[in-house]
Amino acid sequence: MHSVLAGHGLVKKYGSTTALAGVDVEVRERDSLAIMGPSGSGKSTLLHTLAGIVRPDGGQVLLRGERIDNLGENKLSALRRKRFGFVFQSGQLLPELPAEENVALPLMLEGTPRRQAVKRARRWFAPLGLDGLEGRRPGQLSGGQAQRVAIARALAVEPDVVFADEPTGALDQATSTEVIRLLTSVTREQGAALVMVTHDADVAAHCDHILHVRDGLISNYSQYTVA
Numbered sequence: 385m386h387s388v389l390a391g392h393g394l395v396k397k398y399g400s401t402t403a404l405a406g407v408d409v410e411v412r413e414r415d416s417l418a419i420m421g422p423s424g425s426g427k428s429t430l431l432h433t434l435a436g437i438v439r440p441d442g443g444q445v446l447l448r449g450e451r452i453d454n455l456g457e458n459k460l461s462a463l464r465r466k467r468f469g470f471v472f473q474s475g476q477l478l479p480e481l482p483a484e485e486n487v488a489l490p491l492m493l494e495g496t497p498r499r500q501a502v503k504r505a506r507r508w509f510a511p512l513g514l515d516g517l518e519g520r521r522p523g524q525l526s527g528g529q530a531q532r533v534a535i536a537r538a539l540a541v542e543p544d545v546v547f548a549d550e551p552t553g554a555l556d557q558a559t560s561t562e563v564i565r566l567l568t569s570v571t572r573e574q575g576a577a578l579v580m581v582t583h584d585a586d587v588a589a590h591c592d593h594i595l596h597v598r599d600g601l602i603s604n605y606s607q608y609t610v611a
């Protein structure tokens with residue numbers, strides 16, 4: 385399988401803090417990778433560096449074999465919008481917009497006319513168990529439903545990679561399991577890779593690989609944890 389996303393020798397320093405101390409990571413097509421580790425170990429920094437949000441001080445990030453860490457800010461932000469989808473812990477939906485328009489937003493930002501964008505957005509509702517909720521505003525959704533809308537929004541542009549930082553961090557155990565099942569399965573069906581940060585070993589167990597980070601270094605890497 386081809387490598388979709390790779391980080392080679394990633395280093396990131398904040399003053400005297402070394403957040404990443406030379407990390408190598410590779411994500412292949414339809415692969416899902418969970419990043420685990422203690423608070424402050426560098427998990428979010430690694431995710432943000434792979435996603436082109438944080439620029440590394442050393443090393444390279446490659447998307448389908450092409451370097452992206454050295455792109456200019458405009459090219460990088462266009463690439464993030466087109467090729468990456470993002471899911472965060474909570475609070476990422478615009479409260480004044482119905483769910484379907486929240487999902488359509490990344491498409492509209494890409495220049496797709498509103499009607500067409502909303503039509504494309506609607507096709508994600510059934511696979512994510514959101515049928516009938518298209519017109520609800522985020523305040524009228526449960527936490528789990530809101531996260532599924534956020535997943536739909538991340539997938540709307542049909543990205544190469546979905547990045548998720550603690551996507552179940554604000555959910556109870558049962559809801560978390562449901563959301564993570566859908567996130568991993570729908571992302572895979574879409575043909576995208578998934579890179580996720582989580583504190584929860586049960587959540588990480590849904591991914592193909594688990595990478596443990598400690599003090600900015602990979603301390604353990606398990607392959608194909610899912611049979």
Ligand SMILES: Nc1ncnc2c1ncn2[C@@H]1O[C@H](COP(=O)(O)OP(=O)(O)OP(=O)(O)O)[C@@H](O)[C@H]1O
Nearest residue numbers: 398401402403421422423424425426427428429430
């Ligand atoms: N913008 C920043 N400025 C200064 N230091 C930072 C910044 N971002 C992260 N750090 C530091 O880098 C280290 C790694 O932070 P990071 O956010 O990657 O940790 P994390 O593993 O995601 O932690 P958590 O589980 O608490 O979210 C920490 O020591 C943190 O204080």
Ligand SMILES: [Mg+2]
Nearest residue numbers: 427428429581
């Ligand atoms: Mg973090």
